[in-house]
Amino acid sequence: MPIEPSREPAASLRGVVRRYPSSSLSSIEALSGVDLDLPRGAVTALLGVNGAGKTTLLRLLAGLLPPSAGELSVLGCEQPAAAGPRRSRALRRRLSYVPQELALDPEMTGRETLALFATLHGVAWRERGRRVNALAQAFGTLGPLGRPVAAWSGGQKRRLHLAAGMLHDPELLLLDEPTAGLDVPGCDFLWAELARRARAGAAVVVATHDLPAAERQADFVVILDRGRVAAAGTPGELAAGAAPPTLLAAFRSATGREPDPPAPGTGGGGGDGRRRG
Amino acid sequence: MREGLDVLRSVAWRTWVVTLRRPVVLTFSLGQPLLWMLFFGFLFQRFPLADLPPGLSYLDFLAPGVSVMTVLFGASQSGIGWVRDLQTGFLPRLLRTPASPAAILAGKLLADVARLLLQALAVLVLALLLGARLRLAPGAAALGLVCIALFGLAFASLSCALALRARAQEAMATFVHLVNLPLLFTSTALVPRRQMPGWLAALSRINPLTLTADAWRGALLLGESPSWQRALLPLAALAALLFALALSQIRRAAQER
Numbered sequence: 056m057p058i059e060p061s062r063e064p065a066a067s068l069r070g071v072v073r074r075y076p077s078s079s080l081s082s083i084e085a086l087s088g089v090d091l092d093l094p095r096g097a098v099t100a101l102l103g104v105n106g107a108g109k110t111t112l113l114r115l116l117a118g119l120l121p122p123s124a125g126e127l128s129v130l131g132c133e134q135p136a137a138a139g140p141r142r143s144r145a146l147r148r149r150l151s152y153v154p155q156e157l158a159l160d161p162e163m164t165g166r167e168t169l170a171l172f173a174t175l176h177g178v179a180w181r182e183r184g185r186r187v188n189a190l191a192q193a194f195g196t197l198g199p200l201g202r203p204v205a206a207w208s209g210g211q212k213r214r215l216h217l218a219a220g221m222l223h224d225p226e227l228l229l230l231d232e233p234t235a236g237l238d239v240p241g242c243d244f245l246w247a248e249l250a251r252r253a254r255a256g257a258a259v260v261v262a263t264h265d266l267p268a269a270e271r272q273a274d275f276v277v278i279l280d281r282g283r284v285a286a287a288g289t290p291g292e293l294a295a296g297a298a299p300p301t302l303l304a305a306f307r308s309a310t311g312r313e314p315d316p317p318a319p320g321t322g323g324g325g326g327d328g329r330r331r332g
Numbered sequence: 333m334r335e336g337l338d339v340l341r342s343v344a345w346r347t348w349v350v351t352l353r354r355p356v357v358l359t360f361s362l363g364q365p366l367l368w369m370l371f372f373g374f375l376f377q378r379f380p381l382a383d384l385p386p387g388l389s390y391l392d393f394l395a396p397g398v399s400v401m402t403v404l405f406g407a408s409q410s411g412i413g414w415v416r417d418l419q420t421g422f423l424p425r426l427l428r429t430p431a432s433p434a435a436i437l438a439g440k441l442l443a444d445v446a447r448l449l450l451q452a453l454a455v456l457v458l459a460l461l462l463g464a465r466l467r468l469a470p471g472a473a474a475l476g477l478v479c480i481a482l483f484g485l486a487f488a489s490l491s492c493a494l495a496l497r498a499r500a501q502e503a504m505a506t507f508v509h510l511v512n513l514p515l516l517f518t519s520t521a522l523v524p525r526r527q528m529p530g531w532l533a534a535l536s537r538i539n540p541l542t543l544t545a546d547a548w549r550g551a552l553l554l555g556e557s558p559s560w561q562r563a564l565l566p567l568a569a570l571a572a573l574l575f576a577l578a579l580s581q582i583r584r585a586a587q588e589r
Binding site: 117119144145147148152154156157158159160161162163167170171172174175176177180203219 | 346436
C-alpha cells in the first residue's frame with residue numbers, strides 16, 4: 056500500500072531520549088535520540104534485537120512513559136517530557152497498547168472479557184455485542200467464547216488478549232510481539248485484521264522478531280538498534296539497498312547483528328527467514 | 333457520569349462472577365463463623381450477661397458479634413482478588429483503559445460490600461438454626477445493616493489499598509493477623525464489655541468493630557436504632573477515610589501502568 060507522505064503522521068518523534076534509572080547515580084538509556092514519523096493508514100513493523108528499545112518506544116507512544124528528553128507528539132497531542140502531566144483520557148480512547156505478556160482473567164469467559172473491555176473503553180452499549188462478535192470472528196475465537204479463559208489453549212488466549220485491545224477501533228494500535236505463541240492460522244487472522252484496520256485509516260505499529268512476516272505484511276519498517284533508528288522505510292526500499300536484496304540483509308547491514316529468532320510458536324514462517332540468509 | 337456508572341456496574345458484575353466461580357471463599361466464610369459459634373457458644377454458655385436484659389443467652393449475644401466478625405474477615409479478603417489480578421496483569425490492563433480508576437474501585441467495592449451484607453445475614457440464619465433468638469425491629473435492623481455496610485466498606489477499602497501497595501499474598505496474610513485479630517480481641521464482638529479488665533474495656537470503646545457489633549446487637553436483640561454519634565457517623569467517617577486511601581493507591585497504580 057502506498058504511504059502518503061502528505062498526511063499528518065500518527066506520531067512524530069524528534070530527538071526522543073528515554074532513560075531508566077539503574078542506580079541512584081547512573082541510568083540506562085533505552086532510547087537515545089529517536090527521530091521518526093509513524094504513518095497513518097499503514098502497518099509499521101518495529102524490528103530490533105532484544106534490548107534495542109522496541110518496547111520502550113511502544114510504551115512512550117502509548118503514553119505509559121514520558122520521554123526523558125526530546126519532542127513526542129501522538130495523534131496530534133504533544134507528550135510532555137518527564138514529570139509533565141499524563142496523557143488525557145481522550146487520547147487513551149484513541150489508542151491501544153497490547154503488551155507482550157498475556158493479561159486475562161482465567162475465571163472469566165471470553166465473551167465476558169471482551170464485554171468488560173468494551174465498556175471500559177467507552178464503547179456504547181448498543182455497539183458492544185456487534186463488536187464483540189465481529190472481533191471474535193476476525194480472530195477465529197468464536198468457538199470457546201462462552202467458556203472460562205482458563206480452559207483455552209495458549210494460542211486462543213493470545214488471540215483473545217489481542218482482540219481485547221481492538222474493541223474501541225483505536226486510531227493508533229501498538230502491539231508488542233503479538234505473534235508470540237500464535238499458530239499459523241492465528242498469525243494469518245492477525246495480519247489480515249491489522250491490514251484491514253490500516254486500510255480503514257488506523258496506524259498500526261507491531262514490534263516483532265519475525266522478519267519474514269514483516270517483509271511480507273508490513274507497509275513500513277523501522278529497524279532499531281541500541282536505542283536509535285538504524286534504518287526506516289518500506290520493506291522494498293530497505294531490501295533494495297542491501298545485497299542480497301532482502302530485509303534480513305538490510306537488517307544485518309543496518310545493525311551489524313543477527314536478528315533474534317522469533318519467539319517459539321510463531322507461525323509466521325520464522326524458519327525460512329533464517330534459511331534465506 | 334453515565335459512563336462512570338457503566339464502568340462501575342461492569343466491574344461490580346465481574347467481581348461477582350469471579351467470586352461465584354470460586355465458591356471455596358464463600359464456603360469458608362460460612363464455615364468459619366459456624367465453628368466460632370459452636371465453640372464459643374457452647375464453651376461459654378454460662379457467661380453472666382450483665383449488659384443485656386435477663387432471658388438472653390450467650391449464644392444470642394454471640395450471634396450478632398460473629399456476624400460482624402465475619403464481615404471484618406470477609407472484608408480483609410477483598411484485596412486478595414486484586415493481588416491475583418495484579419499478578420496476571422489484568423488489573424493493570426483495566427487501569428490502562430480510559431475508564432476512571434475511581435469507578436473501577438467503586439465497582440469492586442460495591443460488589444464486595446453486597447457480598448459482605450449477604451454473609452452477615454447468612455451467619456444470622458446459621459445462629460437461628462443453632463437456637464439463637466433475635467428480636468427483629470425492621471427499622472432498627474435496616475439502620476444496623478447500614479452500619480455493617482459502612483464497616484465492610486471501610487475494611488474492604490483498607491484491604492484493597494494494601495493489595496495495591498504490597499502486591500503480594502504474604503502481605504495480605506500479615507494484614508489478616510495484624511489488623512483482624514487485635515481488632516477482634518479488643519472488641520465486644522465475642523465478649524461483653526463488663527467482662528473485660530478496665531484497660532481493655534477502654535480500648536474496646538474506640539474499636540470500630542465494637543461500634544459496629546454494639547449497633548448490630550442493639551438492633552437485633554433490643555430493637556434499638558443505632559446511634560448517630562456512637563455508630564453511624566464514626567463509621568461513615570472511617571469508611572470515607574479508608575476509601576480515600578484506596579482511591580489514592582489505585583490512582584498511583586494507574587500512573588504506573
